[in-house]
Amino acid sequence: MSVVELRGLTKDYGNVRAVDGLNLPIQQGEIFGFLGPNGAGKSTTINMMLDFTKPTAGEAGIFDMDPQENGTEIRQRIGVLPEGYDVYGRLTGMDHLEFAVESKNAHDDPYELLEYVGLDGDGDRKAGEYSKGMAQRLTLAMALVGDPELLILDEPTTGLDPNGARQVREIIQRENERGTTIFFSSHILSQVEAVCTRVGILRGGQLIADDTIDKLRANVSGGETLVVEGSGITDPVLDEVYKHPGVEDITVRQPGSVVALSVATDASKTQILSELEQAGAEVADFSTEEASLDDLFAEYTQGGARA
Amino acid sequence: MTWQTVAKKDIKDSVRSRGLWGIIVIFLALILVLSFLLSPGGDGDETLLVSAGLSFFLGILFFVPLAGLFISIKSIVREKESGSINLLLSLPHTRLDMLLGKFVGRAVVLTVAILAAFGPASIYLLAVGSGSGVYPLFALLISIIFFGLIFIGVGIGLSALVNSETQALVAGVAIFFLLYLWVPILGQLGIDAPDIIARFWLVFMFFDFFLVLLSLTNGSIDSASIVRYDDIVVDEGFDTITIPSQDIWLQHWFVFVILAIWIVVPLGVGYLRFKRQDL
Numbered sequence: 001m002s003v004v005e006l007r008g009l010t011k012d013y014g015n016v017r018a019v020d021g022l023n024l025p026i027q028q029g030e031i032f033g034f035l036g037p038n039g040a041g042k043s044t045t046i047n048m049m050l051d052f053t054k055p056t057a058g059e060a061g062i063f064d065m066d067p068q069e070n071g072t073e074i075r076q077r078i079g080v081l082p083e084g085y086d087v088y089g090r091l092t093g094m095d096h097l098e099f100a101v102e103s104k105n106a107h108d109d110p111y112e113l114l115e116y117v118g119l120d121g122d123g124d125r126k127a128g129e130y131s132k133g134m135a136q137r138l139t140l141a142m143a144l145v146g147d148p149e150l151l152i153l154d155e156p157t158t159g160l161d162p163n164g165a166r167q168v169r170e171i172i173q174r175e176n177e178r179g180t181t182i183f184f185s186s187h188i189l190s191q192v193e194a195v196c197t198r199v200g201i202l203r204g205g206q207l208i209a210d211d212t213i214d215k216l217r218a219n220v221s222g223g224e225t226l227v228v229e230g231s232g233i234t235d236p237v238l239d240e241v242y243k244h245p246g247v248e249d250i251t252v253r254q255p256g257s258v259v260a261l262s263v264a265t266d267a268s269k270t271q272i273l274s275e276l277e278q279a280g281a282e283v284a285d286f287s288t289e290e291a292s293l294d295d296l297f298a299e300y301t302q303g304g305a306r307a
Numbered sequence: 308m309t310w311q312t313v314a315k316k317d318i319k320d321s322v323r324s325r326g327l328w329g330i331i332v333i334f335l336a337l338i339l340v341l342s343f344l345l346s347p348g349g350d351g352d353e354t355l356l357v358s359a360g361l362s363f364f365l366g367i368l369f370f371v372p373l374a375g376l377f378i379s380i381k382s383i384v385r386e387k388e389s390g391s392i393n394l395l396l397s398l399p400h401t402r403l404d405m406l407l408g409k410f411v412g413r414a415v416v417l418t419v420a421i422l423a424a425f426g427p428a429s430i431y432l433l434a435v436g437s438g439s440g441v442y443p444l445f446a447l448l449i450s451i452i453f454f455g456l457i458f459i460g461v462g463i464g465l466s467a468l469v470n471s472e473t474q475a476l477v478a479g480v481a482i483f484f485l486l487y488l489w490v491p492i493l494g495q496l497g498i499d500a501p502d503i504i505a506r507f508w509l510v511f512m513f514f515d516f517f518l519v520l521l522s523l524t525n526g527s528i529d530s531a532s533i534v535r536y537d538d539i540v541v542d543e544g545f546d547t548i549t550i551p552s553q554d555i556w557l558q559h560w561f562v563f564v565i566l567a568i569w570i571v572v573p574l575g576v577g578y579l580r581f582k583r584q585d586l
Contacts, residue, residue, distance in 0.1 A: 050397060052586040072309075072399040080397035086389040090323040091316070096394075099316045103309060103398040139394065 003028050003150050003181045004049070008058035011044050011205075018044045020205035021058065026183060031176050033192030034185035036202035037301045042185045043083040045202070046154050049183075050080060062150065076104060079143030083154035083185075087135045089128025093119060096127060096138055097145065106146035113141040118167060132159035140168065150181045157191045169195050189297040201300045209300055216300075226261040226269055228276060230284040233259050240279040244272055260289075309400045313408025314415070321378060321416045330377060334370040334424040338362060342428040346435045355440035359432050359447060366424060367451055367513070372483055374420050375458025379413045380479040383466040383581065392586060406578050410463050410570075417455045425451060446520035454513050457569045461486070464573030467581035502534045503556050506565055515562035522559065530558045 004026035011019040019041040026032045036042050047053040049060045051067040060067055062074045087096060097110035114123045117137040122130070127138060136159050143151060153172070157165040172195055176182050186192050192199060193213050201209040201216075209216055238250055238259065246267020251260040263272060273283055321327065341362040383406070386392035395405060429444055461482060469475045490508045493500050505511060514533040522530065531553045555561060 047586065052393065052396060054583070054585060072401055075397060076399040082390075082393035082397050084390045085393040085397075086391045087394065088316075088320050088391055090320050095316070095319060099312065100398060102312045102315075103400060142394070143397075 001028050002026065002061075003030075003063065004032075004183060005061040005064070006045070006049075006058070007061065009045065009048060009055055009060050010057040011041070011048060011053065012056045018205050019048070019055075022202075022205070022207055024200060024207060024210070026181065028181050029176070029179065030198055031172065031182040031184065031196045033196030033199040034183060034202065035189060035192060035199055035297065035301075036185075036187060038187050040187075040202040040301070041205040042187075042202055043154055044205075046083065046152060046183075046185060049152060050075070050082070052082075076146070077148060078150040078152060079145065079148035081136075081139050081143045081151075081153045081156050085139060087127035087130065087138060090126060092124050092126055093130070093138050094123040096142055097123075100142040100145040104146035108145050108147075113144060116144070117141040117171065118164075133161065133164050136160055136168075137164070140171065144171075144175070147178075148180060150183065151175060152183045154185050155187070156184065157186065157188070165191060201297070203301050224263055224265060225289040226263050226272065226286060227253070227258070227289060228261065228273070228281075228283055228286045229258050230276075230282045231257055232281045233257060233276070234281070237276065237279040237281045241272065241275050244275055246272055310404045310408035310411060313395070313400055313405055314412035317382070317409055317412030318415055321382075321413065322419070327374070327378060327416070327420065330370070330374050331420050331423050334366055334374075335427060338366045338370075338425060338428040339431065341365065342431050346432060355432060355436040356443045356447070358436075359429070359440075359444055362428060362432070363425060363447065363451070367454065370424055371417075371421065371451060371455045372458050372486070374424075375417050375455045376462045376479045376483060378417055378420070379409075379459045379462025380466050380475045381472055382409045382413060382463060383577075384469050384472055384475045385466075387586060388472055396586070402582055403578060406463065406467060406574065406581065409466075410459060410574060413463065414456055414459050417459055418452050421448070421452050421455055442524055443521060446517060446523075449520060450513060450517040453516055453566060454509070457486075457509065457512075457566065460570035461573045464575070464577035467574075467577030502532070505534050506532055506557075506562070507569070512562055512565060512569070515559045516566070518559045519562060530560065532557050532559050532561065 002025045004024065006022045006024040009019055009022040009024075010017065022041075022045060034042055034045070044053060045060075048055050049062060049067060051071040054068065063077060065074055067074055091099075093114060094110050097108075097113055100106075101108050101110065110123065111120070114120050117140050119134060119137050119141065122134060127135060130138065136156065140153075140156060143153070151172070156168050156172075160168060169191075172182055172184065176195075182195075184192055184196065197212065199209070199211065199213055199216060200207050233252075233256055238252070241247055241261070242250060244267075246264045247261050248264060249262035251262075252258075253260055261272065263269065269286075269288070273286060277283055342358070345358045345362045383392075386395065392405075396402070400408070425448060429448060433441065433444065462479065465478050465482065466475055469478055486509055490500060490505060490510075506515065511533050518533060535553065535557060556564075
């Protein structure tokens with residue numbers, strides 16, 4: 001069963017199309033990483049799923065319901081860590097959790113939730129005194145109230161130190177093991193790669209990739225870089241090597257002596273190396289580098305690759 | 308029906324506002340001093356009531372509207388600006404729940420504020436007076452509370468309507484003067500508002516409401532609205548005036564309908580915009 005089903009979801013702000021005909025089904029039990037640079041339309045999409053914003057066209061179906069029609073019913077069954085939120089500065093952490101518990105008619109113990117997110121001992125302090133990271137934990141605890149079937153987390157690791165971000169990922173994983181579907185947005189790839197079973201990349205309001213991390217990696221530049229050191233690696237030599245079908249891109253790192261070749265996964269590196277030597281270069285050493293995931297993300301979000 | 312949960316949270320939140328308690332303390336002091344200066348020399352209901360009316364006058368004129376607007380006018384727009392509204396509406400509340408919860412919550416807070424500001428002076432006046440004027444004084448306090456509800460309704464409605472806290476502040480100041488001055492302004496323009504329209508004026512509403520409560524124990528008070536009394540009621544006292552029977556919309560109890568209109572219409576207008584707005 002699709003937990004989330006975006007169909008042709010579109011949002012215009014004046015002449016600007018923030019979200020452009022998004023089609024996206026998310027199945028029960030998935031941890032979906034919703035990636036994209038700031039301004040790609042991630043939050044606008046999430047805001048339409050929560051009925052904070054009305055779509056210009058299309059539908060953001062959740063549990064086969066329309067948020068505009070059945071908003072409270074949907075929100076009864078989901079947990080949300082929204083974007084750009086603020087806590088109630090004059091209320092304590094406990095007040096916040098009691099409010100969430102009461103709002104959902106749930107039976108969670110606020111103390112347990114505080115402990116779960118690492119805020120034990122801070123429950124009686126006013127949330128206005130919390131750091132950004134503590135407020136983030138508190139909001140995550142509120143999202144967990146009522147054992148939701150779907151967690152929608154908009155940039156949940158923003159404002160957290162690496163340790164805090166890791167704790168949040170652990171919580172996400174633990175909740176997922178209990179059967180919760182996770183929709184997790186971030187502009188930082190490394191935050192989602194560790195936990196997500198599937199990743200969608202949004203750019204300019206369009207989904208330009210939707211796959212597992214491994215497959216996305218395979219789709220970008222074949223994934224490997226061959227770094228060659230030596231001498232006589234001149235432009236005419238490189239022109240010759242570029243004709244080889246396995247060579248997709250060439251970056252000169254030090255003119256004449258060090259060059260990085262992006263090669264397809266199925267290409268023979270030995271063949272490429274011998275091609276270099278035949279063209280007149282002398283190869284002293286070579287190594288391979290795997291394209292880092294950040295390179296991959298940059299390539300997807302700034303141009304170039306398409307899956 | 309989740310507005311109760313919103314109201315409860317809202318009360319908890321707003322009673323911790325230092326600004327609110329600051330206003331209450333200032334007016335509490337002002338009203339107490341005035342009561343002390345104007346406390347009744349002789350015995351009897353009317354002297355007590357008159358001295359209460361005089362001592363409370365500034366409080367009713369300024370404290371109730373200012374506190375009412377202060378409490379309500381930023382309630383929704385501030386949540387929009389800060390983003391706490393995202394937290395609230397991520398939970399299973401509708402925007403109507405939020406609006407109603409805010410209205411009820413802030414109404415309760417204003418009631419507490421009014422009792423805190425006028426209560427001590429009331430007790431003082433009763434202590435130095437004869438004590439037989441308990442009911443009129445009670446009726447006066449109730450009238451003040453319901454008078455305040457108008458400002459909560461207008462304030463919440465405006466708060467749902469405006470786009471920023473600055474706009475809310477400007478709108479609040481403008482509405483404060485407008486609510487009092489529209490009848491005099493019409494008068495200056497040479498427009499004589501029909502009685503039914505004039506009944507919507509806050510001053511007439513306040514007296515009408517008070518009249519209804521008084522008439523519960525004093526059958527001799529005619530059921531006509533204050534707009535038919537002109538200005539003589541204060542000078543001559545209630546008992547001596549006789550006004551022929553009136554159409555329904557000119558009877559004093561019709562003030563309840565007018566009060567409901569004053570509360571529902573601003574809330575409704577605010578809601579219509581708020582409902583469709585992108586956050």
